[in-house]
Amino acid sequence: MKLQSKRIIWADDEIDQLKAHIHFLKAKGYDVTPVTNGDDAIALVEQNRYDLVLLDEMMPGKDGLTTLTEIKNYDPNIPIIMITKNEEEHLMDEAIGKRIDDYLTKPVNPSQILSACKRTLESRTIRENRLGQDYAREFAQWQARRMGPMTPEDWIALYHWLCEWDVELDHYKDSDLKTMHQSNLNESNHEFCRYIERHYTGWIHQRETSPTLSVDVVKKYVAPHLRHGKPTYFIVMDCMRYDQWLMIEPLLNPYFSIERDSYYSILPTATPYSRNALFSGLFPLEIAEKYPHYWYGINGNRDEEGSKNRHERQLLERQLADLEVKINPLPKYIKVFTTEESQEANRTVASFDRMPLVAMVFNFMDILVHTRSELEVMREIAPDEAAFRALTRAWFEHSPVREMFQIIASQGATVVLTTDHGSVMGRRATTAYGNRDTSTSLRYKYGNNLNCDQKDAVKITNPTDYMLPATSKSMNYILAKEDYYFVYPTNYSEYKRQYADSFHHGGISMEEMIVPVVTLHPKP
Structure with a gap:
């Protein structure tokens, strides 16, 4: 398919010597207007629409850099390729600083010119x-x-x-x-x-052959750095999906060499379960049996999206002791919910000097997920997953958290960055059956004698099979699969409409279970 003709100005005081190049570009479908000086190039840009300017750097009268500046002042978006005999690096730096799109050194052959034009004008279309x-x-x-x-x-x-x-x-x-x-x-x-x-x-139940799960993350990714005496930050971005990490990663590339990996969140993919497993190295049933006073604080409140992870520092310390990792002083632990707390965390982090281990939890993404579900304006800002990814990047780019990573890189510390679980956009409703004491999450529920459509959800009748605690013989769990979310039969249509296309977590999907764990090594 023939590409739409693109209009090019070529400004060079030796343009007569470039007729072969111009004919070659015209044969490839470009409409080329030759001029011999900067003033004519500027006049053409002001009079007509052009797609590209090829600009010689050394011309009598107005030189290339001056012409470049005036063209960009008139039309900041027009692409400009500078062509010069001068190979001095400072000239290249100056031209790049003035927002040129490409830079070629004479002599150039027609194929080089064509390649530069295609890169600038057609790479996206191709x-x-x-x-x-x-x-x-x-x-x-x-x-x-x-x-x-x-x-x-x-x-x-x-x-x-x-x-x-x-x-x-x-x-x-x-x-x-x-x-x-x-x-x-x-x-x-x-x-x-x-x-x-x-x-x-x-x-x-067969851990020797299992993939990496939540309970393995500290042992596999954090403990080795501590054993080698490397100052380490263990940072948990609550509810971060792998695609969201891909949006954040380029913003950290200038400061760190990055090793990407993923692990499997345990079930349910919800903070009280997966994040406590992360910090303790234990499954929920093991926490309940080994530290019942911790689990009671987690499980005693029926609002499972509330602040339930009040013992993460203690669980991390006990896990390190079980792993026989000795550090002095004991880990610092910081939890951040707001921008003000993030700014305060930056000041705290800046004061650390070769601290063996700092554990940090950031709840912004989890808050963003729930805010989007509850506020119509947030749905308008991020109506789909692509917009939600863009919103994640915008938040990170302009948040104090990015500055914190710069501070950590300047300290020469290693970062293990991960999350406890992801989230999935709920597109289909499925019916859940339970009583008024049933938990309220839309992707997983626990209670007495719960039931569900087992095409759309997993019914866990024996919680110990999933290493989950049960407070009575009749207690069971149900976990939604794929992109389903639970709705009760009462007012089914209303709740189906209300929660459609909202982000949730707690169930079984790749988005919730396969989550990033990334090691960041500071660049010199």
Whole structure:
């Protein structure tokens, strides 16, 4: 398919010597207007619409840099490629500082000029035209792979691939491809939930062959740094999905070398369970049996989205003792809910000097998830997952948390950054049956004699199989699968409408269970 003709100004005092180059560009479909000086180039830009300016740096009268400045003052968005005989680095730096889009050194051949024009004008279109082919080829490979037995590592790799395409497709308008991708994600999630139903209880009872779970994170990722005497920050961003991490990662690249990995959150994928498992190295049933006074504080309040993780510092200290990791002084522990607390945390972190271990919990993303569900204005700001990813990046880019990471990098400390669980957008309602004492979450519930549609949810009749505590013989759990959320039969239609397209957590999905754990090594 022939590309739409692009209009180019080429300003060079030796333009007569570039006729072959101009003919070559015209043969490739470009409309090239040659001029011999900067004033003519500026006049053309002011009179007509052009897509690109090729600008010689050394011209009599107005030189290239002056012309560049005047053109950008008139139209800041027009791309400019500077062409020069001068190879001095300071000139290149000055031109880049004035927002040129590319820089070529003479002599240049026609193919070099064509390549620069394509990079500047058509790379997005060319890439977009290839997206469908690339996506179809890669997904066909995954479909073939899924025909055989999938390992836990295969599911992580598949989910990473899906998230990377989520982020890639955010930049393009191909709605058909996005629809196909969402369909593939839904299909993958359906198979993943079946896989978890078959294998999860085996993972938690046969630990020697299980993948990395919440209970393994400190042992696997944090303890080795402590044993080697490296000052370490263990940072938990509550409710951070892998695709959200991909939005944040580029903002930390200037300060850290980054090692990406993922682990599986335990079930339910909710803070009282997964985050306590993270800090304790124990499953919820083990916490309840070993430290009943801690678990009673967690489980005694029926509002499971409240502040239930009041003993994380103590649980972390006990886990390190069990791992025989000795540090002095004991870990510092900081929990942050608000911007003001984040600013105070920055001042505290700046005062640390080779502290062996600092554990920090940031609740912003979890708060954002729940705020979006409750406030209509937040749904308008972030109506879909792409907008929610963009909102995550915008928050991090302008929050004190980013500054905190710069402070940590300047200290030469290592960071283990992770989360306790992710979240999933609830698109389909399913009926839950219980009494008034049943917990209130929309993705998981515990109570007495709960029931559900087992096509849409997992019913746990024996909580000990899932290493979950039960306060009575009739207590059980139900966990929603894929993108379902629980609604009671009473006022079903009203609650279905109210909670549709909201983010929730606590159930079984790739978004909730496969979560990032990233090691950040400070750059010199």
